[in-house]
Amino acid sequence: MPKIQPSEFAARLGSLQRIIAREGLDIFIVSCKDSIYYLTGAGYEPLERPFFMIVKPNGAPVLIAPMLDKAHMEKGANITAENTVSYWEYPAPAGRGWPEILRQQVERYTAIGVEPGLTMEVHEEIRILKPKTAPLIEELRLIKSSAEIAMIRRASDYADRAMSRMLNAAYYGSLAVEGFAETSKVTREMIRDVSDYDPVNSSVLMAPWAAPRSAQPHSIPAFSDPLKEGPHVALVLTRVNGYSAEVERTFFTAVPDSWSVAAFKAMQEARRRMFAMIRPGQSCHDIDASVNRFLAEEGFSGDEVRLHRTGHGFGLGAHEAPWIAEGSTHVLAKNMVISNEPGIYRSGVGGVRHSDTVLVTDDGYECLTRSPDSLDALTFASKPGFVQKFRSKLVRKALNI
Numbered sequence: 001m002p003k004i005q006p007s008e009f010a011a012r013l014g015s016l017q018r019i020i021a022r023e024g025l026d027i028f029i030v031s032c033k034d035s036i037y038y039l040t041g042a043g044y045e046p047l048e049r050p051f052f053m054i055v056k057p058n059g060a061p062v063l064i065a066p067m068l069d070k071a072h073m074e075k076g077a078n079i080t081a082e083n084t085v086s087y088w089e090y091p092a093p094a095g096r097g098w099p100e101i102l103r104q105q106v107e108r109y110t111a112i113g114v115e116p117g118l119t120m121e122v123h124e125e126i127r128i129l130k131p132k133t134a135p136l137i138e139e140l141r142l143i144k145s146s147a148e149i150a151m152i153r154r155a156s157d158y159a160d161r162a163m164s165r166m167l168n169a170a171y172y173g174s175l176a177v178e179g180f181a182e183t184s185k186v187t188r189e190m191i192r193d194v195s196d197y198d199p200v201n202s203s204v205l206m207a208p209w210a211a212p213r214s215a216q217p218h219s220i221p222a223f224s225d226p227l228k229e230g231p232h233v234a235l236v237l238t239r240v241n242g243y244s245a246e247v248e249r250t251f252f253t254a255v256p257d258s259w260s261v262a263a264f265k266a267m268q269e270a271r272r273r274m275f276a277m278i279r280p281g282q283s284c285h286d287i288d289a290s291v292n293r294f295l296a297e298e299g300f301s302g303d304e305v306r307l308h309r310t311g312h313g314f315g316l317g318a319h320e321a322p323w324i325a326e327g328s329t330h331v332l333a334k335n336m337v338i339s340n341e342p343g344i345y346r347s348g349v350g351g352v353r354h355s356d357t358v359l360v361t362d363d364g365y366e367c368l369t370r371s372p373d374s375l376d377a378l379t380f381a382s383k384p385g386f387v388q389k390f391r392s393k394l395v396r397k398a399l400n401i
Helices: 006-022 033-040 067-073 098-106 120-129 136-141 146-168 176-180 183-193 258-277 284-297 386-398
Strands: 027-030 052-055 062-066 084-087 112-114 203-209 232-240 243-251 311-313 320-324 337-340 343-346 350-353 356-360 365-367
Touching: 006 027, 006 033, 006 052, 006 136, 027 033, 033 052, 033 136, 052 098, 062 067, 062 098, 067 084, 084 098, 098 120, 112 120, 136 320, 146 183, 146 203, 146 232, 146 243, 146 356, 176 203, 176 386, 183 203, 183 232, 232 350, 243 350, 258 284, 258 337, 258 343, 258 350, 284 320, 320 337
Parallel strands: 027 112, 062 084
Antiparallel strands: 027 052, 052 062, 203 232, 232 243, 243 356, 311 320, 311 337, 337 356, 343 350, 356 365
16 A cells, blocks of 8 residues: 655655755745645545745754644654654734744744745735745656555546546436436445545545536536537546546547547647657657647647647646746656646537546656547437436436436
């Protein structure tokens, strides 16, 4: 069972401390949930109560946490009871809240670094100290360890299982909710299989975006949306004990029209071209630029047609560096994990987009998600079978649809 060992958490802290020293900082304030999890393995849900790790170039870091979370956070790697400081609540009586505790810990230092994700509320409390924003932990998280890759590989397997379930539930006239209803089955499989399952840092998001809503990839699918004509997009995002993977597939429940076929083929060729460019040393800017040029030559250009970059990184975050986008300064390196997902969209018709979770290897790539991606495999134009109709009846009855 893949797992991050205490020695790896210790190595991560050591690497961060060396970067802090390199940057000439006295301390670095870690405040993002995923970053604290990366350094400690301690899962928590901050809600309105902020958490901080104060890291110096050497010595043990100081954790600031609400009293409510102090005891269980002390069980994390790189944390000791002696170096944990708690505040009472949010809000709290004067002198017992996080602002006073944070200032007490940092005000004696001159060169202070903070994460880019620091909230404005926190920044205002320490603004007088003139902190420097620096993506130091983002830099560390770019390259995955063998244990992290194993955990992303496991998440990818569940993503493929979920995609298979969702596509098996699709037929002409079925509802988006019928695909979404498969979520609980995949979650149960995950709980059954993963002996150290972490419910706070594990999740399954799966749903079909029915045409024409598929032309709005960040819209919210309506349960009652019917899968009829046009290109639909199925999305699965899994997170298992902190590590994420994604697979997306464009599919059809009726014979696709000429625009859909042309867009699908162009999208597939764009993905093939990106795959051919994936290798250590490759500019992320150049990958996106190459894909954009090709799709423009095929007649698919313009912001409203393309909508988004070609890809992004995976790890603890479902969206993290490196960014496969024009303007990005990132360069691919071995053991980065990225997506390959150029999209084409037509308002009122739908969108086409496949996405896979991809590992950068010594001289190329390995696709960690392996769901079918051909037009034939993703066209379900036949009438629903008995099992599909029975499942549909159960779901609609349960939800009173």
